[in-house]
Structures are given as structure tokens and as C-alpha cells.
Amino acid sequence: MRNTFEYQTWKKFNNEVVTNISLYGSMINSLKDEDVRITDRISLPRKRLKGFQYGAIGPVDAGDYVGGNYATVMNLSSTLPMILPTVQNIDVKYFLDVANLWGVDYSSSIDDSNKIRSTTGIGVDWFTPIGPMTISIAQDLTKATTDKTESFQFNLGTTF
Numbered sequence: 001m002r003n004t005f006e007y008q009t010w011k012k013f014n015n016e017v018v019t020n021i022s023l024y025g026s027m028i029n030s031l032k033d034e035d036v037r038i039t040d041r042i043s044l045p046r047k048r049l050k051g052f053q054y055g056a057i058g059p060v061d062a063g064d065y066v067g068g069n070y071a072t073v074m075n076l077s078s079t080l081p082m083i084l085p086t087v088q089n090i091d092v093k094y095f096l097d098v099a100n101l102w103g104v105d106y107s108s109s110i111d112d113s114n115k116i117r118s119t120t121g122i123g124v125d126w127f128t129p130i131g132p133m134t135i136s137i138a139q140d141l142t143k144a145t146t147d148k149t150e151s152f153q154f155n156l157g158t159t160f
Contacts, residue, residue, distance in 0.1 A: 002028040002040075016082075022075040024048060029069060035106035041067025042101065046153060048073045049099045051119030051138030056148035058101035061110050069103035077123075091125040095136070115144040121151075131157050 004026040011019050026042050043055050043065075058068045077095040084090050102114035121138035134155045143149065 001031055002026065002042075017079055019078040020075070022073070024071070024073040024075075026071045027069060029105065036069060038066055041069065041104075042071045043067045044071060044073065044099055044101055046155065048075065049097050049117060049119065050095060050123070050136045050153060051097070051121060051140050051149055051151060052117060052143070053148040053150045057099075057113070057117055057144070057146075059104045059110050059113055060146045061104070061107070066104060066110075068101040069105055071099070071101045073097070073099040080122075089127040093123045093125065094121075095123055095138075096120045097138075113144045113146055116142050117144070117147060118142045133157075 005024070007023045009021050013019065028036050028040060028042060030036055044052075044057065046054055049057070055065050055067075057065070059066050075095065075097050077093050080092045080094055083092045096118070097120075098116060098118045100114065100116050104110050118141040119138040120141060121136055123134060123136040126133045126135070134153075136153045138149075138151055138153070140147075140149050140151075
């Protein structure tokens with residue numbers, strides 16, 4: 001059984017700056033005292049935790065990232081319209097992401113890496129004729145020793 005909570009709100013300041021606060025929490029457990037399958041475990045997508053490789057945070061078993069039973073995320077972002085004020089199809093954003101992915105139910109010997117991960121950086125949403133593109137440059141603030149970071153990310157077809 002998986003339970004997930006998501007909340008987002010936006011606030012506009014001075015008719016230009018738009019801020020966003022997003023909260024996410026998820027947990028998965030078996031109702032029959034069985035282990036949750038690895039394919040059903042939680043992993044965090046790039047849009048929830050920028051600056052880290054997808055699938056390369058959380059509990060590690062024999063060198064493999066196995067996902068977790070629990071996840072929490074808080075995202076803060078704000079547009080920076082003063083950087084490119086006359087360009088209509090590009091949004092520059094500042095972001096701060098804070099997340100944790102932890103817990104495995106099949107072994108108590110696995111270091112479940114219950115650590116807060118956080119990143120900050122600048123992102124660009126560019127709405128092109130072929131679709132939206134997102135570029136982000138992130139700096140990790142906190143991480144676990146097993147986490148793999150990625151300071152530059154490029155996505156085609158998605159935005160923040």
C-alpha cells in the first residue's frame with residue numbers, strides 16, 4: 001500500500017516575481033508483512049531533487065541503489081524576471097530543494113542513508129517551438145557519502 005501527499009502553492013509579488021512552495025511525502029509498505037518489491041520502492045525524480053543523479057540516492061545494497069520505503073521533499077523556487085526582463089519565452093529561476101529517501105524493510109543490515117539532501121541553484125525554463133527545455137545548475141549543500149551528484153542537468157519536454 002502506498003500513500004502519497006502533495007501540496008503546492010504559488011504567490012506573486014510585484015506583479016512579476018512568482019514564488020512556489022511544494023511539499024511531497026510518500027511511503028510504501030506491505031499489508032501482509034512481506035517485503036516491498038524493489039520495482040515498487042520510491043525514488044525521487046529530477047524535478048523533486050535537482051543536483052543529484054536520478055536513482056542514485058538513498059539506501060544502497062551491494063553497490064545498488066534500491067530505493068526506499070519513505071520519502072519527503074520540500075521545494076522552494078522563485079522566478080527572477082529582472083535577469084531577462086524582455087524575453088517572453090524564457091524563465092530564470094532560483095531554487096532550493098530539500099529531500100530525504102530512506103528505509104528498507106527486507107534487511108536491517110543495509111545502511112538506509114537516512115540523511116537530508118539539499119541543493120540550491122539556478123534553472124532556466126525555455127519554451128521553444130519543439131517543446132519546453134529545462135537547464136539547471138545546482139550545488140549540493142548536504143548529502144550522504146553514497147549519493148551521486150550532478151551539478152548540470154538538461155531536460156527536454158519538462159519544466160521545473
